[in-house]
Amino acid sequence: MAETEQQSGSTPEDEAPEGTAGSTFMVPKKEISMVPDMGKWKRSQAYADYxxxxxxxxxxxxxxxxxxEYKVSETVEKLLDLLGTLDRWINETPPADQPSRFGNKAYRTWYSKLDQEAEALVLAVLPADKCAAAPExxxxxxxxxxxxxxxxxxxxxxxxxxxxxxxxCKVGALRVDDQxxxxxxxxxxxxxxxxxxxxxxxxxxxxxxGVWGLDDFQFLPFIWGSSQFVDHPTLEPRHFIDERVVNEHHQDYMFLDCIKFINEMKTGPFAEHSNQLWNISAVPSWSKVNQGLIxxxxxxxxxxxxxxxHFKFGSLLSIQPIKP
Structure with missing residues (x-):
């Protein structure tokens, strides 16, 4: 399954500096406004590339x-700086004192800072000859x-x-050896x-x-995290609900780090607050977990x-149908 999709989509190694040479960048916009538009999305170059x-x-x-051990390029360092800036802004924007428990309004102050600075933050990451891509x-x-x-x-x-x-990756700022x-x-x-x-x-x-989703907030770290475990000599899917295993190995495995966060944020039996994940723990192998999560x-x-x-399409991720 993965192989065929990868050929039609793009990967960090064939990412198109050629495709962006002389291309005009555009500010991405919404294209999917009604349920019947979903077919357009599934046939799009954007879907295949993503x-x-x-x-x-x-x-x-x-x-x-x-x-x-892996290579850490200059672009990766710059991205870590960018994320460090977002982190610092949280420290500088304490939660507001408000009656409602959820949705603290100070988030809007934090977000407006990003709204104003986003282009400059991206410019700092891009190679000089790709600055035109920053607004997109x-x-x-x-x-x-x-x-x-x-x-x-x-x-x-x-x-x-x-x-x-x-x-x-598409503009060549990140490369195949940055994977x-x-x-x-x-x-x-x-x-x-x-x-x-x-x-x-x-x-x-x-x-x-609610309880029927995989997680309240994330999905991708469970996919990539389960891939990290493929062919692991001792840890099986049934082990991730064991808190001792989670505490011992969460620094090595993204999946366990997600479970640790859930355990910190939620109370009560795991099977009740995270039913889908609990069900996954019964799957016999990590490769089956990985395929199922995809x-x-x-x-x-x-x-x-x-x-x-809400997805937005531009020149880099295009709503155009995939080229045969």
Whole structure:
């Protein structure tokens, strides 16, 4: 399954500096306004490129620990600086004193700072000859941190951050040998900043399916995290519900780090507050978990109108049908 999709989609190695040579960048906009438009999305170059990117990274992290050795390029360092800036702004913007428990209004102050600075932050990451792409790519950065009206965050926002990284590959800022650092350094740092946002401003889960969703906020770290475990000699899916295993190994495995965060945020029996994850613990192998999560991601996130209606398309991720 993964192989065929990767050929039709784009991967960090064939990302198109050629395709962006002399191309005109554009500020991304919404194209999916009604349920029947979903067919257009599934046939689009954007869908193929996005899935190709997710699956390439899934393959790249297979069987590897977060703590393994890998190259950290200058662009990766710059992205970590960018995320460090977002983190610092949270410290500088304490929660407001307000009666309602959820959705702290100070988040809007934090977000307006990003809204003003996003283009400059992206410019600092891009190679000099790709500066023209900054307005297009900055849109995805702003989309990736939650919604400032509703003060919520969900898998659509997470997808926007993956799109942001995919665009950086497309313009040649990130390269094929950055794959491990993209997931283990950049995406992992993004997760820690998002968790801090969720905690600090008590953000609501966007479009939450409650106990029937995989997680209130994230999905991708479960996909890539399960790939890290493929062919692990001792840890099986049934082990991740054991708190001792989680505490011992969460620094090596993204999946366990997500479970640790859930355990910190929720009370009561795991089977009750995270039923879908509890069910996954009964799957016999990590490769089956990984394949199942990819199918679930497509069905529950990428093929759901409430998520995709917010997706924005530009020159780098195009609504145009995939070229045969």
């Amino acid at each position: 899935m190709g990117f997710i699956l390439t990274l899934n393959e790249g992290v297979k069987g590897k620990k977060l703590t393994c 790519i900055a849109v995805y950065l702003k989309e990736s941190v939650g919604n400032s009206t509703r003060i919520d965050y969900g898998t659509g926002h997470e997808a926007a951050f993956a799109v942001f990284l995919c665009c950086l 491990l650092a993209i997931v283990f350094k950049v995406f992992n740092r993004y997760l820690s900043v998002m968790r801090k946002l969720q905690r600090t401003y008590r953000m609501e889960p966007a479009g939450s399916q 199918r679930m991601y497509k069905a529950e996130c990428l093929e759901k109108f409430p998520v995709i209606q």
